[in-house]
Amino acid sequence: MPTYVLVVYGTANGSTAEIAETIAEVLRKDGLTVEALPARSMPSAAAYDAVVVGGGLYAGRWHKDARRFVRHNREALAERPLWFFSSGPLDPSASERDIPPVPGVKKAMARLDAREHVTFGGRLEEGAKGWVARMILRSGKGGDFRDFERIEAWAARIGGELTS
Template sequence: MPSSVLIAYGTANGSTARIAETIARVLREEGLSATAVPARCVPDVGAYDAVVVGGGLYAGRWHKDARRFVRRHAGGLAGRPLWLFSSGPLDTSASERNIPPVPGVRRVMVRFGAQEHITFGGCLEEGAQGFVARRIVSSGRGGDFRDFAEIEAWAGRIATRLAGEPKAG
């Protein structure tokens, strides 16, 4: 059974970081060693038995740090159990239906045989950085659309799946 899980994430305003931290917490509660780390800060994936990569969605693309992480660690990701998540819709659509991965994330799924991808609602609130983000918030279209019960349930499914996997290596 894999025992060490990396949750690497790309975020602009911290919303995706909170999702990653929630996933790590649930995995730890299920008896796994799990660490949430900004994708740009991960030097190597070799110490981990499984990897979860998440990124905020911006203009139909995963956050640049998530994209760069996958490219930089392609060799280490091959053959490891891998899950992907996106965060971004600023409405309830992610809780109402399955939102397929954007094309770049779909390519990552195929290339590495990812176990699963899920899209969670996003969060954009007062104090967001970036011109576009501030405009969205000031127009009243921001808010917190993350469903933490859904995030926790997804993390629980990962833990269950990992309980049946042989240790990587």
């Protein structure tokens, strides 16, 4: 039974980090030892029994730190249970229907035999970094569209797989 799990994430304004921390918290309640770390810190996936990788979506791509982490750790990731998540739609669509992974994530899933991918809604609020984020906020499209019940349910399914 895998017991040491890494939840790693790429985020610009902290929304994806909060999703990752929620996933880690649920996995801990299932009795697993879990670390939630930013992908930019480039932890070694080889040190863990299972990995969950998440990235915020920006212009149809995963956050660059998440992409780099996957590239850097591709051999180790291919040898252990692996799940991907994305966050980003700034509307309720992610809670209303399954949103497939963006092309780069879909390609990585196939190469690494990832078990599953899910897209969660994102959050963009005043004070967000970046010119594009500020433009989105000015157009009135910000808000918090994360569904924490759905995030917790997904994490519980992962925990069930790892502890069964």
